[in-house]
Amino acid sequence: MVHKQSLAQLLDEGRRKIQVTDEELTEAKRRRTLLAASVRRAFPGSTTYFNGSVAHGDANTPLTDVDLGTVLTKKDAEPYGPGKKSALTLMEIARDAIHEDLDDEFPKLTIEVEGRRRAVLVRFGDPVTPGQADFTADVMTAIPHPSGRGLYIPNTKIATQWDRADPITHTRMVLQAIEETKVVFARTVRLLKHWNGTHSKPMCSWNIKALSLNCLDEPMPLINALRVFFTYAADEIGKGPTPDPAGVAGPIPLNMPRPEVHNRLCTARKYIDLAIEHEKNGRPGLAQHALHQVLPELVAKPDATEEEADRLGQAARAGAPATSGLGLVTGVVTPTRTRAWGE
Structure with a gap:
């Protein structure tokens, strides 16, 4: 008999393959702490916050970057904001402080300010994941929003030079969701x-996480969570752009035309539904085949001939006609394309 893994086993194995290692995470957080200390020194009285995948607890390996920001005091922020000064001076101050504090430990350190849209880009010249080209950090210089809700963050690509956002609330919401769903x-x-x-x-x-915040709110098997997400996300993207979960920033942009994104979400949902249906009906090989379409690098493509041989053997031992197993498999195992959402 051919042994097949359950969908739960396949997904647990798959997520372990991409989960960031303790060593990567420890070093990334150490460097993030160094950066936070530098910008607090550069802007006395300021506070720092962490965001992005490391702060949100969903980083994958290889780990290539980290995100953090500093929020100036109201007094220091007075000259800056829409209709006032841009963040360029603040970014240059942050750059100089980081160089002063970290150059000795990281001799290949480079920092980019010119042309950066939102944050100072720090290149360490030293990866935290072996085999990677580098490790970087985005360091944002933000100011309080006059309303008390959220921040003004730099946007050098628009006339006002500032955007409204609330990365601190975003991180809080994500961490709360992780706790409520038991990871x-x-x-x-x-x-x-x-x-x-x-x-x-x-x-x-961030669009993925923003949509997930509205549909993943309790513990459930990973295969069910994927079905919930793709069902909800397809419906929501079909209606329009994803709003900011904090209710502060504008809608979250997509990387492709919305109909194309909607199509990919719908296709993924169909394969997840198919995988669940096959497993429910005792067809683990076909369940794995369907899941492979969604996560081809994490879930191996099964050998359908092995499952067919096993099914035929079971049918023969039970005295059933051999063609009953063959007909069941050949009707669904061969999709017309490996990735129906087009690449």
């Missing part, structure tokens, strides 16, 4: 980010 939220997002990267990145990671 299912983070594990599902890891898988979804991998799906997104495997299929030409139709969405940014």
Whole structure:
């Protein structure tokens, strides 16, 4: 008899393959702490916050970057904001402080300010994941929003030079979701980010998390969480852009035309539904085959001939006609395309 893994086993094995290692995470957080200390020194009285995948608990390996920001005091922020000064001076101050504090430890350190849209880009010249080219950090210089809700963050690509956002609330919401779902939220997002990267990145990671915040709110098996997400996300993207979960920033943009993103979400949902149906009806090989379409690099393509041989053997031992097993499999095992959402 051919042994097949359950969907739960396949997904658990898959998410472990991409989960960031303790060593990567420890070093990334250490460097993030160094950066936070530098910008607090550069802007006395300021506060720092962490965001992005490391702060959100959903980082994958290889780990290539980290995100953080500093929020100036109200007094220091007075000259800056829409209709006032841009963040360029603040970014240059942050750059100089980081160089002063970190150059000795990281001799290949480079920092970019010119042409950066939102944040100072720090290149360490030293990866935290062996085999990677580098490790970087986005360091944002933000100011309080006059309303008390959210921040003004730099946007050098628009006339006002500033955008409204609330990354602090975003991180709080994500961490709360992880707690309420007993880590299912983070594990599902890891898988979804991998799906997104495997299929030409139709969405940014934050869009995935923003949609997940509205549909993943309790513990559940990972295969169910994927079905819930793709069902909800397809419906929501079909209606329009994803709103900011904090209710502060504008809608979250997509990386592709909305009809194309909607099509990819619908196709993924159909394969997840098919995988669940096959497993329910005792066809683990076909269940794995369907799941492989969604996560081709994490779930191996099964050998359908092995399952067919096993099914025929069972049928023969039970005295059933051999063709009953053959007919069941050949009707569904061969899709016309490996990735129906087009690449």
